[in-house]
Amino acid sequence: MSLAELADLLDRDFMQRALLAALLTGLAAPAIGTFLVQRRLALLGDGIGHVAVTGVALGLLTGTSPTWTAVVVAILGAVLIEVIREQGHTNGDVALALLFYGGLAGGVLITGLAGEGANSLQVYLFGSVTSISSTEVWYTAGLAVVVLTLTLGLLPQLFAVASDPEFARVMGLQVRFYNLLVAVLAAVSVTVAMRTVGLLLVSALMVVPVATSQQLARSFRTTLLAAMVIGAIAAVGGLVGSAWLSAQATVAPGPSIVLLALAMFAATWPVGVWLRRRRRLAEPFPILAVDSPDPHQVAGHTDDEHPHEHGDDCGHPAVRHGDHVDYVHDGHRHAPHGEHYDEH
Amino acid sequence: MLNAAGTPVVEARDVTVAIGGRPVLRGNDLIVREGEFVALMGANGSGKSTLVRALTGLRPLTQGSVLLFGTPLHDFGDRHRIGFVPQRGTATGGVPASVREVVSSGRLSRRRLLRPAGRADRAAIDDALEVVGLTDKAGDGVSTLSGGQQQRVLIARALAGEPELFFLDEPTAGVDLPNQLALADALRTLSGRGATVVLVAHELGPLEPLVDRAVVMRDGRIAYDGTPLSHEDVHGHHHPVDARHDHVPHVGSPFDTMSHDPREGGR
Ligand SMILES: Nc1ncnc2c1ncn2[C@@H]1O[C@H](COP(=O)(O)OP(=O)(O)OP(=O)(O)O)[C@@H](O)[C@H]1O
Ligand SMILES: [Mg+2]
Numbered sequence A: 001m002s003l004a005e006l007a008d009l010l011d012r013d014f015m016q017r018a019l020l021a022a023l024l025t026g027l028a029a030p031a032i033g034t035f036l037v038q039r040r041l042a043l044l045g046d047g048i049g050h051v052a053v054t055g056v057a058l059g060l061l062t063g064t065s066p067t068w069t070a071v072v073v074a075i076l077g078a079v080l081i082e083v084i085r086e087q088g089h090t091n092g093d094v095a096l097a098l099l100f101y102g103g104l105a106g107g108v109l110i111t112g113l114a115g116e117g118a119n120s121l122q123v124y125l126f127g128s129v130t131s132i133s134s135t136e137v138w139y140t141a142g143l144a145v146v147v148l149t150l151t152l153g154l155l156p157q158l159f160a161v162a163s164d165p166e167f168a169r170v171m172g173l174q175v176r177f178y179n180l181l182v183a184v185l186a187a188v189s190v191t192v193a194m195r196t197v198g199l200l201l202v203s204a205l206m207v208v209p210v211a212t213s214q215q216l217a218r219s220f221r222t223t224l225l226a227a228m229v230i231g232a233i234a235a236v237g238g239l240v241g242s243a244w245l246s247a248q249a250t251v252a253p254g255p256s257i258v259l260l261a262l263a264m265f266a267a268t269w270p271v272g273v274w275l276r277r278r279r280r281l282a283e284p285f286p287i288l289a290v291d292s293p294d295p296h297q298v299a300g301h302t303d304d305e306h307p308h309e310h311g312d313d314c315g316h317p318a319v320r321h322g323d324h325v326d327y328v329h330d331g332h333r334h335a336p337h338g339e340h341y342d343e344h
Numbered sequence B: 001m002l003n004a005a006g007t008p009v010v011e012a013r014d015v016t017v018a019i020g021g022r023p024v025l026r027g028n029d030l031i032v033r034e035g036e037f038v039a040l041m042g043a044n045g046s047g048k049s050t051l052v053r054a055l056t057g058l059r060p061l062t063q064g065s066v067l068l069f070g071t072p073l074h075d076f077g078d079r080h081r082i083g084f085v086p087q088r089g090t091a092t093g094g095v096p097a098s099v100r101e102v103v104s105s106g107r108l109s110r111r112r113l114l115r116p117a118g119r120a121d122r123a124a125i126d127d128a129l130e131v132v133g134l135t136d137k138a139g140d141g142v143s144t145l146s147g148g149q150q151q152r153v154l155i156a157r158a159l160a161g162e163p164e165l166f167f168l169d170e171p172t173a174g175v176d177l178p179n180q181l182a183l184a185d186a187l188r189t190l191s192g193r194g195a196t197v198v199l200v201a202h203e204l205g206p207l208e209p210l211v212d213r214a215v216v217m218r219d220g221r222i223a224y225d226g227t228p229l230s231h232e233d234v235h236g237h238h239h240p241v242d243a244r245h246d247h248v249p250h251v252g253s254p255f256d257t258m259s260h261d262p263r264e265g266g267r
């Protein structure tokens, strides 16, 4: 497909709708996903996605909009999962697994009963650009706005509850309410993402952008906001990519969105490793008042190991040490002292 | 200050807690009055943390009642009046969080929903960071700090809410001496402003001069309540009051015969 043809395709109504849906999905899913990752519930989105399959099937069976039946069933499933998790002691994850498989199997079975083939379910499992009607875009937009308003508006509370629920309770926060809210918002995001990424891959859009942004971020808020940006880029980029490829082959948008998100993770990972290493190296050395070794211990090694004068641009990390700077190389810490370096 | 006549801030009566059917706290009465600095001591597993958790509402009572500032715990809404430092640095979550963000969450009991942090909030957070000496680490990820530094983050989080009643569960475990001294200074200031402190500790260290009342737990009961004990009294020989002690699991505790009401005896 040529660029002109692509531009033409992107200009079509259905494509504009799909792009809007993808953008909102890309923003909303990682926002709520950050809280799931914080609570170490990264797979909750996946569980809800499986349960929502039954919801879609019920919509197909009864002839109502699968978006709405999916929202309802996903919310019920999310609340159930949250309750099991709260009560659940040791076998919580087994109970969750039962729910996952029940949701998926139930969905496929009911779709069959509805006299629909696997194809009609396929659209919801892996997403489809062309299937989004304009009313559905408005539903999607409305739901995404609700998710974003609540997660960003209640960010301090949700953060406190997710990071230390006991402390939050002493502070008077309604921990159970906030946990349920996160579960419900996750369910809503799953259904929001259903049309673009599809139910089986939705969890990736909730988790992978967060995994990417936490490589680089040091605070919760930055992680969340950066994950939203990354999610939006992945969703829109993946959609355009799949539209581009659709001339040659049938490419569902879900897989290309997820693969793009994973590629972004793969690209930032080495940067994250490098950043963390650099941060550790740059940590100022503690100033020891009493126990420090003899301050005048001349760095004793030959000039071929040490052919230059340490300085701003010598390439060796310069680390603060009280009132001076130490240069780090090969496990040494050298402080300039007149003509030579002291070993610190 | 030992405050025999002050308003009771904590009133616990007959506090009994069973965990999984096993009694962990048994019929404890404890009254803490405004401005008191109480050290809660006792061996590992004697129930100190459980008592603190019962007093803050984290552990449901099997029997008995707790009043905070004269209000039953269940109806107690003025959460900004209490501060809590849990034992052990809580495991950090799956997402990085900065020191400042964690400390800020201690301010939530004073913030209204959907309102940005105001000037007073930011000032209180800055103060709290200053007190624990983490001002220049405010932007760092909590998980990159040492265990003692993380403990100081939790202390700052409780300070940020500017509470009147503090529950600190072993706040100085793993904290080095200079920072214990800094914490002692902070608690002295708070105490001087009239705050009430309930502190769990094995070693009081620099906090010792602040303590004006010691409560010693033994096997789920308050075994001593009165003027501070020397280290020797608590740990030196097995039990400060009675000599008759066998190391058989307790059926009837040796303290049964002399279990005393702290409101009458002790002080
Ligand atoms: N979540 C729990 N589940 C089961 N038993 C518990 C639980 N928490 C506490 N216990 C039991 O309650 C008793 C008192 O525990 P607690 O944590 O209050 O002791 P502690 O005095 O704070 O000890 P430490 O000095 O080690 O902190 C112990 O026997 C412990 O086994
Ligand atoms: Mg304890």
Ligand SMILES: [Zn+2]
Pocket: A299, A301, A305, A306, A329, A332, A334
């Ligand atoms: Zn050298």
Ligand SMILES: [Zn+2]
Pocket: A308, A309, A310, A311, A314, A315, A316, A327, A329
């Ligand atoms: Zn150099």
Ligand SMILES: [Zn+2]
Pocket: A321, A324, A325, A326, A334, A335, A344
């Ligand atoms: Zn040096």
Ligand SMILES: [Zn+2]
Pocket: A296, A297, A298, A337, A340, A341, A342
């Ligand atoms: Zn020298």
